[in-house]
Amino acid sequence: MRYHLHGKHLVLGVCGGIAAYKSVELLRHLVKEEAVVRVVMTDNAAHFVGPITFEALSHTPVCRNLFAISDEAAVQHIHWAQEAEAVVIAPATANIIGKLAGGIADDALSTFMLAVTCPVLICPAMNTHMYESKAVQRNLTLLKSYGYTILDPGAGELACGTTGPGRLPDPAIIFDALVDLLTPKDLEGRKVLITAGPTREAIDPVRFITNPSSGKMGYAVARAAAMRGAQVTLISGPTALAPPLNVCVLPVTSAAEMAAAVLGQMDGHDIIIKTAAVADFRPAAVSDLKIKKEQAQLSIALERTQDILKAVGERKKNQILVGFAAETHDLDAFATGKLKAKNLDIIVGNLIGPSDAGFCADTNRATLYFSNDTREQVDLMTKADLAHLLLDRIVGLAN
Template sequence: MAHLFNRNILLGVSGGIAAYKAAELIRQLQEHGANVRVVMTPGAQAFITPLTLQALSGHPVHTELLDEEAEKGMGHIELARWADLLLIAPATANVIARLSGGRAEDLLSTVALACPAPLMLAPAMNQQMWKNAGTAVNIETLAQRGAHIVGPETGEQACGDIGPGRMETPAMIAAAAASVFDTGLLAGKRVVITAGPTREALDPVRYLSNHSSGKMGYALAQAAVDAGAVTTLVSGPVNLKAPEQAGLVNVESAQQMLKACLDLTPDCDIFIACAAVADYRPAVIEQQKIKKGAEELQLTFLRNPDIVATISGLQPRPFTVGFAAETTGVIDYAKDKMQRKGLDMIVANDVSDQAIGFNSDNNAATAIWSGGEKALPCASKANIAAQIIGLIAGQISEPG
């Protein structure tokens, strides 16, 4: 079943009588599992109040281009990065024309220009306006740019006319929004993804770990599921819920993670090593809690197995993707790592930037493969994950 579990849907509501249907649309999107935030044009506020949509969405409604409450005073950029899908419903003839022309005159049109996520429009207008040649050209232009168009319906309109132009029903719009993420790019493929940190025990109560939240790996799992893959997560300790359609293997240490991966990869087509695996582990795990005593404590560490290099070295082996989370020289290090470990693709990101590093909901990265690379500008991790899965699908579909 199509779903929007944990997807970030930015709902744009423009000034038409169908704006009242936005209330039901929010409910439908939430029933599909989506997180919903709302942007309203001034015209929309004449038909339905921001307070109504705030109460339903559970978030403040955004109406102003320059938002003093925004984290950096750049509300439109923050909203654009947050969204996994920008859905405008109703989309009036005026909004459609402005989007077609690339104009940024208010918050909604500016967000649309700045948003890297897919755009979906649910047109709503008088039947003659819908039939107008200018509207037809604008719709065709947006469709050619990749916008998803839902509706309109044909029927009786608020003005008394009968014809095409009624906004599609909220249930149909929500279903269409969910279908955006069901790509089928990896239909029938088996994917194993590692995620989160590992914990290397020092004694029964202490361990060494890192700041990885697992959000990127879990977003990749959702994207792989959406692409039709049979997906298994091998996850270190995180506070996240795995996609319902994905298998989950919980592990703690690097050695446990390697064993789980080796058990799964014989039947695997694609292996994505997104986990932040500890490079070293204590040589001795004390059986009792280490007591505070001496001014100095010396520990000896052993090098952990290199999981992604081990999987890449198998014969036969799956299409193997690594991650390079670095603070300096990110691209150069990533290219060297890809070559040293025999990877098919590597995703490099700068974790020194707190806006996109560990625990952030956003990310920016560069995907690198033999003969090519692609920058993935800052967006939600779900958006970045979908792009990475798309790039992987493109690579495995190429002959040879």
């Protein structure tokens, strides 16, 4: 199942930069997941966001000054370091990056970090020229060699007026990177090919045949596989979704384009998961010009598209192949029929219609059918959780 932060002991380090306000939103994300979060701030960070804000959200004292005898957090900072299951520093300034690279311990955060033995995520945020300087790049390389994970900054117009890399990523991206860091890597070394979204079959330059697939399920599977250490290629039809973190996305539009991409990529992958809702039919002829209403026929001749899943099933060699079946009725019969006819290892079947499951919903309920004639009923859950449950079953087959 998906890695949850519930009950995990985390430490959030906050440095003095304009992006410190994003740390507040990150803390909200972590607390919402019911993680136990403690905050260590530099003195400069307090010029941007007051410690009382972090204390109110984390429900724990903030550690700022190691020499404040009355500061309970200062006395406990070594205990925090021993108890922490992960540390994230966001924003990480050039100053703290240099201190960590050089082993300097002259304030609460840098001293705390020398005692840390858990995974660490560093999120640099600074002026573009500072970030690109040889000194900062050398220090980041050193931190990577120490085993720290570096989340590259975003690019754009910065508060200082420059344009380029140096922007602290959105809190949701930092959150995902932290979950990545803590997720067991049971797919490390595996190559996974995933399809997602709908296809569009052109009628003329402005009209096409498609379906309501949002791509959410396929993107969730791609994200989950990448979190678990796989090298993931996602072949995606047209969607409104952002590319998943650490996933190579190959965009396609039509069923023919998807077929060419899948069949061209499949030999290099250990696991193939086809969640895409590929059109079964396309217009037999496509007009080069927009068809005017006065000239339009009331019927369109259709022809079948290639059955990509069947073609992959016929060609697979020691690969795990997973398909999806969205049906309006007789799910068991149709899903088990596809499982056998297309040489699948698993097929995920679900009934379309309920508003809380299916194409555009963030949740789904399904039945997993296996090639050994067993099945598993899955109650309503998020598509992210279903993605991890499916990968759990795939890992079981692969091992």
